[in-house]
Amino acid sequence: MRVGILGAGAAACGAAAQLSVMGHDPALWSPSGRSTAALAAGTPLRATGAIEVSFHPRIAASAEEVVGADAVMLAMPGYAHKLAFDAIAPHLKEGQPVIISSHASFGALYLAQLLAARKVSVPIIAWGTTLTTGRKASPTEVAVNSLRSKIDLATVPESASIAALELCTTLFGERFVPREGLLAIALSNLNPQNHLAIALFNLTRMERGESWGQAENVTPAVGRVMEALDAERLAIAEAFGVAVRTIREHYAFSYQLPVASIAEMNAELHGRGKGGFGPTTLESRYVLEDAPYGLLPTVLLGRLVGRPATLHEAGLTLLSSAYGRDFTDENDLLPALGFDAITREELAARAKDGF
Secondary structure, X not given: OEEEEEEOOHHHHHHHHHHHXXXXXXXXXXXXXXXXXXXXXXXXXXXXXXXXXXXXXXXXXXXXXXXXXXXXXXXXXXXXXXXHHXXXXXXXXXXXXEEEOOOOOOHHHHHHHHHHHHOOOOOEEEEOOOOEEEEEEEXXXXXXXXXXXXXXXXXXXXXXXXXXXXXXXXXXXXXXXXXXXXHHHHOOOOHHHHHHHHHHXXXXXXXXXXXXXXXXXXXXXXXXXXXXXXXXXXXXXXXXXXXXXXXXXHHHHHHOOOOOOHXXXXXXXXXXXXXXXXXXXXXXXXXXXXXXXXXXXXXXXXXXXXXXXXXXXXXXXHHHHHHOOOHHHOOOHHHHOOHXXXXXXXXXHHHHHOO
16 A cells, blocks of 8 residues: 655654565655654665664655545644645545544544535544654664554544454554544643653753663652653543553553563663663654643643642652743644634544544
């Protein structure tokens, strides 16, 4: 199948590599063109680590071109999602599947809202996390740290879930688990809570540009904070009546680890030499993406059901103070959805059927 991928970072390139391994035909699109210039010039994209392959992805010159595929996949940071949705919405065709990897801040509802204005309906497939973890080693190399064995998905509208599961399995292999709708997926992305603890307790390392091991610095104290943040998320999911994975299950499925405390699982990951490295700059998606597009939605969902996400909100406040900016004002998706005035019942209805 021909799959157009919006993005050219580590997640996009990891997905393209797996598509190539599975015998499909991926295309990458970088809005500026800088991230794909070397690939467009003929240098192959090389994946190493959990995926080993060298291949030539097609390079799309525009959003319209990348949408000219059997399926479209969004694999960009959360702060680029609205830009991407605005770019592809005028060109999507009736019934053309769109995969969001990973879903953030109810972006699926925003895309459904744009398409409703055109009277176009497509299955929007929201993943709870990305297919791979890793980093771009160079413009033409992606180091894939892990290929996740389980990925939660849901669709808007919910009636498209069976076909979505079949499509994702065909494209990426048997690793997908249907969840109870978009609300479950909205509460299944653990990156914001995990990155909050990791970034907050290693902020000076990031600011100084130090090289530091991520997993090895998830000490027992940091691990306890990560588990406390997880307890807040699980309480909100329970109030909404949806089942989501725990942080320990997430680590087990993401990195093929035995279940233990989060500190112990990270120590095991470090011991295997797969602990990865933490951010070396304050300009990291661990904060710039995850604070406004991950932590803030969780805080708002907690308020909606009377389960305050106290630690999430405290972390959001502390990061805003450290950065000298208000991350609660930097989310451009939620205002476009009128989220400040939405009720629990309205949100559930829109999550089921779209706009």
